Amino acid sequence: MGNKQTIFTDEQLDAYQVRHLQLHGRYHELAPHLVPMDYTKDPDCKLPLALIVNMPELKENPFRNRIVESFSEDGMGNLSFNEFVDMFSVLSEMAPRELKAIYAFKIYDFNVDNYLCKEDLEKTLNKLTKEELTPEEVELVCQKAIEEADLDGDNKLSFADFENMITRAPDFLR
Amino acid sequence: HHVKGYCNPEQTQHFVVTAGDEDEFSSHPEEHERERHRGKRREGDREKKKRGHGKRRKASRSREREEEVQARPDKRERERRRRAKSDRETGGRQRDEEGKAKIKSGKVAKTKKNITNEKTKKQEEEEESEDRNAKGKKKHGNCPVYNGEEDNEEKEVRPESLTPEELERLKEAVDDRKKLIQVLRGKPWPMKKKLVTLRESQQFVEKYEGALGKGKGRKLYVYKVMMTKKWMKFQRDFENFRTACIPWEMKIKEIESHFGSSVASYFIFLRWMYGINMILFGLTFGLVMVPEALMGRPYGSIPRKTVPRAEEASAMDFAVLWDFGGYAQYSVLFYGYYNNQRAIGWLKFRMPLSYFLVGVGTVAYSYMVVIRTMARNANESGVGDDNSFNFSWKVFTSWDYLIGNPETADNKFASITTSFKEAILEEQESCKDDNIHLTRFLRVLANFLVLCCLAGSGYLIYFVVRRSQKFALDGLENHTWWERNEVNMVMSLLGMFCPMLFDVISALENYHPRVALQWQLGRIFALFLGNLYTFIIALMDEINLKREEENIVKFNITTWEASFYNGTVSENSTGLPFTVQPADVPRGPCWETMVGQEFVRLIISDTMTTYITLLIGDFLRAVFVRFLNHCWCWDLEAGFPSYSEFDVSGNVLGLIFNQGMIWMGAFYAPCLPALNVLRLHVSMYLQCWAVMCCNVPQERVFKASGSNNFYMAMLLVILFLSTLPAIYTIVTIPPSFDCGPFSGKKRMFDVIQETLESDFPAWFSKVFSYASNPGLVLPFILLMILAIYYLQSTSKSYKEANVELKKKLQTQNEENKKKNKRAALKAQMDLEEARKAAEQQQNNKASLQDQEGEPFEFSPVPRTYHHGNHGTPGHLPGFPRQSEHRMYRVPSLQRH
Numbered sequence A: 001m002g003n004k005q006t007i008f009t010d011e012q013l014d015a016y017q018v019r020h021l022q023l024h025g026r027y028h029e030l031a032p033h034l035v036p037m038d039y040t041k042d043p044d045c046k047l048p049l050a051l052i053v054n055m056p057e058l059k060e061n062p063f064r065n066r067i068v069e070s071f072s073e074d075g076m077g078n079l080s081f082n083e084f085v086d087m088f089s090v091l092s093e094m095a096p097r098e099l100k101a102i103y104a105f106k107i108y109d110f111n112v113d114n115y116l117c118k119e120d121l122e123k124t125l126n127k128l129t130k131e132e133l134t135p136e137e138v139e140l141v142c143q144k145a146i147e148e149a150d151l152d153g154d155n156k157l158s159f160a161d162f163e164n165m166i167t168r169a170p171d172f173l174r
Numbered sequence B: 001h002h003v004k005g006y007c008n009p010e011q012t013q014h015f016v017v018t019a020g021d022e023d024e025f026s027s028h029p030e031e032h033e034r035e036r037h038r039g040k041r042r043e044g045d046r047e048k049k050k051r052g053h054g055k056r057r058k059a060s061r062s063r064e065r066e067e068e069v070q071a072r073p074d075k076r077e078r079e080r081r082r083r084a085k086s087d088r089e090t091g092g093r094q095r096d097e098e099g100k101a102k103i104k105s106g107k108v109a110k111t112k113k114n115i116t117n118e119k120t121k122k123q124e125e126e127e128e129s130e131d132r133n134a135k136g137k138k139k140h141g142n143c144p145v146y147n148g149e150e151d152n153e154e155k156e157v158r159p160e161s162l163t164p165e166e167l168e169r170l171k172e173a174v175d176d177r178k179k180l181i182q183v184l185r186g187k188p189w190p191m192k193k194k195l196v197t198l199r200e201s202q203q204f205v206e207k208y209e210g211a212l213g214k215g216k217g218r219k220l221y222v223y224k225v226m227m228t229k230k231w232m233k234f235q236r237d238f239e240n241f242r243t244a245c246i247p248w249e250m251k252i253k254e255i256e257s258h259f260g261s262s263v264a265s266y267f268i269f270l271r272w273m274y275g276i277n278m279i280l281f282g283l284t285f286g287l288v289m290v291p292e293a294l295m296g297r298p299y300g301s302i303p304r305k306t307v308p309r310a311e312e313a314s315a316m317d318f319a320v321l322w323d324f325g326g327y328a329q330y331s332v333l334f335y336g337y338y339n340n341q342r343a344i345g346w347l348k349f350r351m352p353l354s355y356f357l358v359g360v361g362t363v364a365y366s367y368m369v370v371i372r373t374m375a376r377n378a379n380e381s382g383v384g385d386d387n388s389f390n391f392s393w394k395v396f397t398s399w400d401y402l403i404g405n406p407e408t409a410d411n412k413f414a415s416i417t418t419s420f421k422e423a424i425l426e427e428q429e430s431c432k433d434d435n436i437h438l439t440r441f442l443r444v445l446a447n448f449l450v451l452c453c454l455a456g457s458g459y460l461i462y463f464v465v466r467r468s469q470k471f472a473l474d475g476l477e478n479h480t481w482w483e484r485n486e487v488n489m490v491m492s493l494l495g496m497f498c499p500m501l502f503d504v505i506s507a508l509e510n511y512h513p514r515v516a517l518q519w520q521l522g523r524i525f526a527l528f529l530g531n532l533y534t535f536i537i538a539l540m541d542e543i544n545l546k547r548e549e550e551n552i553v554k555f556n557i558t559t560w561e562a563s564f565y566n567g568t569v570s571e572n573s574t575g576l577p578f579t580v581q582p583a584d585v586p587r588g589p590c591w592e593t594m595v596g597q598e599f600v601r602l603i604i605s606d607t608m609t610t611y612i613t614l615l616i617g618d619f620l621r622a623v624f625v626r627f628l629n630h631c632w633c634w635d636l637e638a639g640f641p642s643y644s645e646f647d648v649s650g651n652v653l654g655l656i657f658n659q660g661m662i663w664m665g666a667f668y669a670p671c672l673p674a675l676n677v678l679r680l681h682v683s684m685y686l687q688c689w690a691v692m693c694c695n696v697p698q699e700r701v702f703k704a705s706g707s708n709n710f711y712m713a714m715l716l717v718i719l720f721l722s723t724l725p726a727i728y729t730i731v732t733i734p735p736s737f738d739c740g741p742f743s744g745k746k747r748m749f750d751v752i753q754e755t756l757e758s759d760f761p762a763w764f765s766k767v768f769s770y771a772s773n774p775g776l777v778l779p780f781i782l783l784m785i786l787a788i789y790y791l792q793s794t795s796k797s798y799k800e801a802n803v804e805l806k807k808k809l810q811t812q813n814e815e816n817k818k819k820n821k822r823a824a825l826k827a828q829m830d831l832e833e834a835r836k837a838a839e840q841q842q843n844n845k846a847s848l849q850d851q852e853g854e855p856f857e858f859s860p861v862p863r864t865y866h867h868g869n870h871g872t873p874g875h876l877p878g879f880p881r882q883s884e885h886r887m888y889r890v891p892s893l894q895r896h
Helices: A010-016 A020-030 A049-053 A064-071 A081-091 A097-108 A118-129 A135-149 A159-166 B009-025 B029-049 B051-069 B075-097 B105-138 B140-154 B164-186 B191-212 B218-245 B249-259 B261-295 B309-314 B318-322 B351-382 B390-397 B406-428 B436-474 B486-509 B513-571 B591-631 B648-665 B672-694 B704-732 B750-759 B762-771 B774-849 B860-870 B879-895
Strands: none
Touching (some): A064 A097, A081 A097, A097 A159, A118 A135, A118 B406, A135 A159, A159 B390, B249 B261, B261 B351, B351 B648, B351 B750, B390 B406, B436 B513, B486 B513, B513 B591, B513 B648, B648 B672, B750 B762
């Protein structure tokens, strides 16, 4: 292919406002046989979760499957290019805190019910510690975490609770 | 004030609904506005709290409204119905998105794109009509006119036909669109929706911007729009350029991704240090070294600028130059080279004054920067030190999303696990003290051992320095390389091995690892400081020796001059003025240059040791472990030598002390900042390389964000301690009589007075002399002390108030929590009753209808119990959702 081949139209490039070509390169790299080089006509193609999870940025992340799933439209982890760009824009440094909080909530919400309940917390914790804590310890930590952050006493964390808690965290977004 | 309305379609729908409400109930236009605002705000609050649920309720409400309103034969009703239809459509789509209606999803997926397009178009339309409605309500009578316009919306808007108010409104709408485009990035929508919205808004803006322009101020408006566009583009480009300009950003990011943020924090600190040194270097280089080299007298013109005859033979030898003797000593690099001529060159550059001011400015600038950075860090970290969300924070924010290396990830898992265990332990507060006497004894012992170490190292340095003075008196040529470089080598070796010793000793103490790390840092700090001060004291002794020598030389010179004069007079037959080569003139020892040389040598040897340890301790070790692993008795990688860790604390301390020496020596050796810049530059590349190629991440990772100010505080202490001796020498010791910019003066700071007297008008010096009168200075100092005291006490009271407020906030939070819990409980009770009633009804109905088989309808009763108590997600239709609504409504009502 020639050097000057257009992958995106100017308008498209202007719209994304990100380092877009680079990202397309990454996306193309993941599955050269699936992703077309020419994106001027908005082709409809999706990459499966297994491919995306193997990117070096996500490979070591304990929540990689959840991250990809929460950005995919179908909830199964298949990402179109738009969703791929979306994921990177949210995970980048430039994204505002509020946006990050929203997606963080989605990521930790394992059973997509718009609440972080005890199960979600247990899963999070087990992924964080590689299941090295005893069940009693996990129980205690989950109990404590919910107790601390739950403002409305329903024993699960709604997004409001989560946001209230996470925006005060010293390590969030640093 | 419509900004919010554009945010997302659901909200817009809601506005329409509330507007409908008020249309029916109140007739006063102003009240409308207010009501509408309030409704918006309330809705906004609620909207934030629960995304999904409100939407559904609103959708259903809008349907109700529709039915209520149907009776009214108005043109607007048609509009509204159309909108309500779209409501339902979008509402349905929402539900699809949440994956609740799974049957349809296949079909929807196909038409999704269409729907999105349609939706945004409709959204736009709605916004337009919304606008118009609002207007219409203001002037009740005019409604039909606007509605007529609304119908023509597809046609081109002719600006001539618009009234100024409409123009204004249109302008507002355009501005809103622009705002939307700006904030679009921060919206939690899927990219596709963002793109579509963006395109629509851009089209809208383009379409109406042109139309808007056709008034009188058209050209200006177009120009303004164009300029803002250009300005935005420029800003974006500039931002990109700026991020591209940050030096070593990519390198540091790479390290961060491999080793986590604590290692990266060292490199960021290094870069910060590099920036400061660049400025110091700019000051000394631009205002001292370059003017002297360009405009001062050239080399060899006067004795202080010439290599003495005795040293001339070896002045160009590498060994001598490496020691900064020979030609290096008699150059702009050192204090002694500078002439005491008051003004040099055609610029009349005041060299001595400049030298003095640069020395003062260096220190002042450093103080300013360090303190400012500290204050900023304190501001940042001071917010989040409450411990109210300890566990939740640990659960949700402990993972470092930048980690991309398996080993780092493993370590991170381990450290998270330990931190959880620690937290659990602390929570349980089961601190059982097993044999407190033994622990105490061991701690005392450990401290005693450390003190011994410190004292021993101090004595060793003192001894070595003394010995080297003896060697220096004998003449350096008669001694071996080791004897000449003993001081620096001993200091470097001590700095290398004592921390290890401390590490071993601290194992005795059995402290919490975080506390242990602080102790360790403190001890190393004390060791370095002790070494540095021993070195300074020894240097002071040497200065005194040199000054005695100087007195002798001074006496000798007068006799020499006298004899020389007599000699020339006696044989002065030709009448030529006598000329002596500057190299032959006897001269004093010039202690200032000696001090500068010592510091430069120290820096050089320190740098060398750092690099060599890096190469041997890290690189060779890594090579050895890697390549001999398969032919060795035990596993080298997992066993004893293994790979080295990157020692963040040690490296940071090294950096801090290096900087301290720069601050101390920079006055006597203007080349020091330049040397340091070079060193830091090389360090950056070398250490980046070493870290990436032969280090493994630390096991005990400590948080970088918390320790930054700790480092800064150390830097400040070092800055203070290193300026003390420099100021002491400047103030108390008279400068050498025949070298340096201040030669011939009693004290170095006399240069200020001299400048005041000769370069400023007479009245100024008079004023200054009055001002420096003790009678004025003392009250002034007193005033300053009072001001400091006052500020300090106010800041203390502010802090107290802060703590108080925090406490209040906390109690309020607790209270709210309790209140909410109570409200939730009550709501649950109500729900229970409703449930029971419903059940009763159902029962009745069921008994009436002969139980047509609805097991699903019966099951809710026991299951709701379950919900309430354990908070499992509610998948049951209807009821659990309602309970939440009620729950949320309670606080929001209380607020208004």
